[in-house]
Amino acid sequence: MFESAEIGHSIDKETYEREVTELREALLEAQYELKRQARFPVIILINGIEGAGKGETVKLLNEWMDPRLIQVDSFLWPTDEELSRPPQWRFWRRLPPKGRTAIFFGNWYSQMLHARVNGDIKDSRLDVAIDAAERFERMLCDEGALIFKFWFHLSKKQLKERLKALEKDPQRSWQLSEIDWLQSEVYDKFVRYGERVLRRTSRDYAPWYIVEGVDERYRSLTIGRTILEGLQAALDVKDRPRRQPHAAPLVASLDNRGLLDSLDLSLALSKDQYKTQLAQEQARLATLIRDKRFRQHSLVAVFEGNDAAGKGGAIRRVTDALDPRQYHIVPIAAPTEEERAQPYLWRFWRHMPARRQFTIFDRSWYGRVLVERVEGFCPPADWLRAYSEINDFEEQLVEFGIVVVKFWLAIDKDTQYQRFKERESIPFKRYKITEEDWRNRDKWDQYVDAVGDMVDRTSTEIAPWTLIEANDKRFARVKVLRTLNDALEAAYRKDK
Template identity: 60%
Template sequence: MFESAELGHRVDKAAYEAEVPELRTQLLDAQFDLLESAGFAVVILVNGVDAAGKGETVKLLNEWLDPRHVMTRAFDAPSSEEQERPPMWRFWRALPPKGKIGVLFGNWYEGPINARVEKDIKQSELDQRLAEINRFEQMLTREGVVLLKFWFHLSCKQQKARLEKLESDPLTRWRVTRADWRNYKQYDRRHDVAEHVVRHTSTAEAPWLIVDGSDERYRGLLVGQTLLDALRKRLDVAHKWQARVSTAPLPPQLDERNLLRQLVLDQPLDKKDYNKELERWQGRLALLTRSKAFCERSLVLVFEGMDAAGKGGSIRRVTAALDTRQYQVVPIAAPTEEERAQPYLWRFWRHVPRQGKAVIFDRSWYGRVLVERVEGFCSEADWMRAYEEINDFEDALIRAGAVVVKFWLAISDEEQLARFKAREVEPHKRHKITDEDWRNREKWPQYERAVCDMIDRTSTEAAPWTLIEADNKRFARIKVLRTICEQLESAFDE
């Protein structure tokens, strides 16, 4: 796949100097059009052979563009904080917001390539990681990101000559390290692994551009012109652009049976038994989260349910058992301006806990397939693809050691009405009832259908949904605590 990049492409000095002024002007114009429209972000991935001009080319782009609006990140070996979270966590945090350009060195390709070159992972594991990367990049492009992937290439002979030239100059000698020469000695193996990676991740949405790194003027013009063309192409259709996603029709409902209607929502539990069970399960949860086994795990709790279903009360009984330094409660409402400028899952990735910590989501990423679906805040294509993206997100959390526990608190229409009326007359609860809550009752059937679809599509073997019969608040709180304890104990036994 690298044959064309070994032809020795060249641009002479006169032609280069004639083209650069106009290219710089157009790039700046396009960059400020991007900034003004803030309709999409640009992510540039820089990968390839050592000494192929990656750093020089990015430095050149920063000279040609306004660097205030270019976010350049270089990733080294992950820190201890990063190692305690899923591998993609640090890359999610580095994504540029809409209107900005992000340049990522040492990005999500670096780790899998190095691991395979060093034989730390098998070919099958590399292919699994590449499939995950393809889905991640597909998600980015469907969110509107312009994703440009540049692979800078040199032949083995060219790389050796380039390293020797850099090393012979006192001004550039520092740029050549032992690792560079070690990688050179592995050139053939790195070439084979890179070719496999490029071939399996060059997709219609995010193709690789192979850059001949032997001539600085050629590679600079090629990268600059490619970036300009991509910016102009998207800016020209900015208001008309739409991700090309096809969706299958939803299955028809042929009877009145569904998961929620099969629940017996009013489960008995008197106050005396409740107090005993509460002490028992809170104590058990306290011990589990203070155990040595939990130091190598994290806990992610997801609370969803109809309005007034008792999410807040259940969360308070959970946090009462935890060390206050150990957990964070994240209430999810409408996204902020900062959050709207990023891919949908970004605001949830930023709250992923370290090992030994817990995060509790009072509503969550499932808003896309619930309220956004029912209220029409996103397209059908957006919420239909969200099921797969959510499953991938939770799989990443679990592979990194998180125990993911998801609750749907279910109440009857009649019980919700009674709780709404009670809130209106209790001074300390009036803030918990709004006009929107009353309006949402009119869409009960639509929400019920959305919930059942959500459970069917996202209740996985690793992160199943637990349905909580919540007409009796005491029963619901105990079932929540018991479920958390049982899932933690199951994870510790693995």
């Protein structure tokens, strides 16, 4: 879920200064239009890792916008008055009126997260708090509110570096109380429970935006632009927005560096390396599937990727290791008539493996947020809600003991071009290339955005995405097999 926020986004000074001038002007204008229309309030929630720039960002927003129209609340210590009333009262009394903006810093999410991290509450109490938060936000959005939820993220490594830098800076070393965060257990817990909260409360009408906190310029511009675009879209909707889905779950990354760009596509294996490693991993898989601990599990592998990225070949290398009775391949094409008469996920549920079975999905339920999104086969409201429906779905699988492994096979545009041309020239491969493949290629950038969003919103601790560098087919096939094996072993270890 935090993948895209660990790749070291950054914006150079010149770009930043140029963009900020425009952004500030546009933000102010939107703010005055919000006040003029006075049709709905804006609520901005600030959450995430300590030390990732939450405080600085709030300060900046106050500088950029008209502070008379913004109120900032941090909800640190409840007052006596607040303590003598139900806990929700403090939030209610601070709600901004229509036409105004509130920044809630240390809000309902901070409270439940700290309680869980400290061990004051257990998972089921956390889930109850999550549910209450969701109801509250749903009500607010039904009443017209526009809610932005920002999660500031740093990888553990990034956090360490940041703290080291702080130490050296005498003017800011007082902030080192944040050093608590270095205690790796706290960081890990915070990220783990944070992910649970984000997974369950990211809704089309109030999605979480995850922001990488390392580069101040990148961070600030991202927040500013997200607010601006969301606000402008809401101001343009003339009818009162009732639980309006946000225009897009994520703004395209500002530095044009998406998750896919961060892959090292030059990774490759020699023929000899390939031969040895493939044989090793295939033997490992065969053993792991025959292991008696597999009786308590089943395995679901999802293969997605660019056209011509080598999904078919990778799947074949997996199944080569196995007895045909041990696996089942489900190729996903256009839905049948029967499937169209059912809710979207129905056609995947019907193929769910029983215990001790292995099902391979050649393309999958992610079609909704990939091809259906890009081609406009379904309205935005449908693919926007799909992220959380898919997370719910995979959670149900994993809770039952199914091991879910998801692959995105990534190649670059040149490699795809070469493979397309090759397919056209080799008679027995010609059936693999169609006009549609060339058309999809024209939408390369849109797919890049869609894949980035997909991974950010559905790569979870319980069912993570694995990005496969697939320019070299040998490297890709071995990495796929190894990932499957590692996932099975991890599941067996947890059984103990």
